[in-house]
Amino acid sequence: MEFDMYLEREIELNQLHEDILSRREVLLRHSEWRLGHLERKRADSAANSALAKQRNKTLLEDITKVQSEFRGRASKGPSPKLQAFQESYHAMLESEIPVWKEGLRTAKKSPRSPRPPISPQR
Structure with missing residues (x-):
């Protein structure tokens, strides 16, 4: 009788342990997915930032070039x-x-x- 009670309790504890391990696995997979998502997002942001800096640099160069051309034309009359x-x-x-x-x-x-x-x- 007492043995059956201990056996029953051990089965319950094993089941609880399996549930905990299963939830832990789900949380780990979600954490890994989230981390990967954040890393991809950070890499995309860095790439977009580099592109924007290059675009801005090109625009500034174009503006400077146009200003120089206008100044040259204005000085000629x-x-x-x-x-x-x-x-x-x-x-x-x-x-x-x-x-x-x-x-x-x-x-x-x-x-x-x-x-x-x-x-x-x-």
Whole structure:
């Protein structure tokens, strides 16, 4: 009788031990998976950071290059094409000024017709 009780208790304890070992195995696998995931994430972040640094460096070099080109162009003055365009534009304005002034004079002399009242919209 007493022997059966001890045997029963030992079986219970063995079963409990197996359950504990099984849960431990699950926790270990999950911990290993989590660690691997974090390591991959860290490696991806490092790679992305390196790419971003290279992209930023390239962008800064491009900006510096463009700034230098603009400074060089600005120091040379306007291009001959732009100068010709400006001269043509100014000549056109000079030829239109008398017409514009005449239009102003006639507008000042002619009486204005009263504006019709604005009707409310429905």
